[in-house]
Amino acid sequence: MKKNLLFLILFVLSNFCFAQKNNRFIDSIRVKYRIPEVSYAVVSSDSILEIAALGNKRINTNLKADLSDRFRLGSITKTVTSYIAAILVKEGKIKWDTKFFDLYPELKPNSNPLTYNFTLKDFLTFRANLGVWSYGNETPTQKEIKGNDQQQRYEFIKWFFKQNTVLEKQDIYWSNPSYVAAGLMLEKTSGKSYETLVKELGSDLKIDFDFGQPNLKDQNQPWGHDENLKPEKPALNYKLNWLSSAGNINVNLPDYCKFTQMQLQGLLGKSKVLTAEDFNLMHYGLPEFSFGWNSEINEKSHLRYSFHNGSPGTFLTKVYICESIDKAFIIFSNVQSEETDKGLMLILDELQRKYGG
Secondary structure, three states: OHHHHHHHHHHHHHHHHHHHHHHHHHHHHHHHOOOOEEEEEEEOOOOEEEEEEEEEOOOOOOOEOOOOOEEEOHHHHHHHHHHHHHHHHHOOOOOOOOEHHHHOHHHOOOOOHHHOOOEHHHHHOOOOOOOOOOOOOOOOOHHHOOOOHHHHHHHHHHHHOOOOOOOOOOOOOOOHHHHHHHHHHHHHHHOOOHHHHHHHHHHHHOOOOEEOOHHHHOOOOOOOEOOOOOEOOOOOOHHHHHOHHHHOEEEEHHHHHHHHHHHHHHHOOOOOOOOHHHHHHHHHOOOOEOOOOEEEEOOOOOOEEEEEEEOOOOOEEEEEEEHHHOEEEEEEEOOOOHHHHHHHHHHHHHHHHHOOO
């Protein structure tokens, strides 16, 4: 009994010292690469192995980082949208090969004929040859898109499908509007708004998902920063709503750990909701990008990873999953720049090295 207790104490102290050493390294990277806040975690399918929040919620303030801090996920939102789609497919409410205009036939006559056969699978896997569109695009204007949140997304896609699609052949078309279209299909078949679908998923997983800038509801939450470290003031951004299913979720790190652990559990065949085959389809079903997840072989470890990066303008987020070692690495920051990305990749490399990834 005494030996077991001593072993437990030594194990806890060893892990604590290990995490403290990682904290010092990661904070040094944060300072060197001018990142106001970094929150990071290493998880297995059933445990949080390491988690910390370092720095400040807003530059030049005393608002210290905290694990309750919320970050805009940016395109990591697509991992949530794809999972909701997989649930609805499992429930028989929609099929992967359901065509967009089967659900919205009224939009077909005025849409580009090249869009007629696009399916839910095409949208979620970026195989629909659609052009790019993001927060920086000037058209359409707010005056052109009317109605409540759902109606605005409908009007946006109505406008977008009238435009020219990408004509040159590509393996993958990195188009945010693909996920807007997919979100509309999920809304139609479920009879619920995208926001409701996300909130219901959050309720099931005990995750508090929200939308938009974290500092809009609470100015003591993290502020996003641009490449010049200018803080983004709280504001309603109508374009964020248009891209809700592509990149508008915000969440704190402990809660996104739960979502990531659920993905790991699924890949390991431990999910009670979907099969291991379902999860493998989502993460690895197609080359390079499947249903919300990129995939690659790590050059150093030669291990297979699924991953996604979020870059919504003033935040930068990363999640990397490796089921073969039952580990996932999550890094959130409240600034977006090339310099920040270099710093976060150094953090990721160090964590992977120390945890066998």
